[in-house]
Amino acid sequence: DTAVSQTPKYLVTQMGNDKSIKCEQNLGHDTMYWYKQDSKKFLKIMFSYNNKELIINETVPNRFSPKSPDKAHLNLHINSLELGDSAVYFCASSQDLAGGPGKTQYFGPGTRLLVL
């Protein structure tokens, strides 16, 4: 069973379209994240949710809107896609515990978004 899954794996779309990426984790974790990896492979946090509550909202254009229907899911909706949005988007999850396995983030396989 996949621990953190994302759909779709690949997404090719035209500029101006709206698209969503879905993420699900079956690890029982209470914190989920979205990261963006650019063409130079630099990874940067976008959002974080803890028990469906937004915790981190980095300086991301408001065309990006995360939604967490429950603590096992964190979706990313992107409006009016631009060329610069082309990247790999990774979802991750962790358990909010100070010790033991807490704070370790496990990543999904990534969604490769190409905006034409």
Added chain:
Amino acid sequence: AQKVTQAQTEISVVEKEDVTLDCVYETRDTTYYLFWYKQPPSGELVFLIRRNSFDEQNEISGRYSWNFQKSTSSFNFTITASQVVDSAVYFCALSEANSGYALNFGKGTSLLVTP
């Protein structure tokens, strides 16, 4: 400012050589976490190790070992007797309370192991 510095952009070694990947971090928190992740050519991010700021013990896992030194703010990663399958991009990352424990990644070191 970059909180995690991986000075080596690319390293190329021949199989069976030992290789050390450097990581230097910057934080004002007394409690923080350090991580290494591997990203093979297939693209997924694979968790390798987590270290807490209050645990400076070095760790060995098979051919992998990690050297955590708070005095120099470094968390270096050594692969002993490297293999072709070790070829990947390796990321060091820092997690702190004041950033909501999000991972702050270094720019990665691309390791190529040739036969």
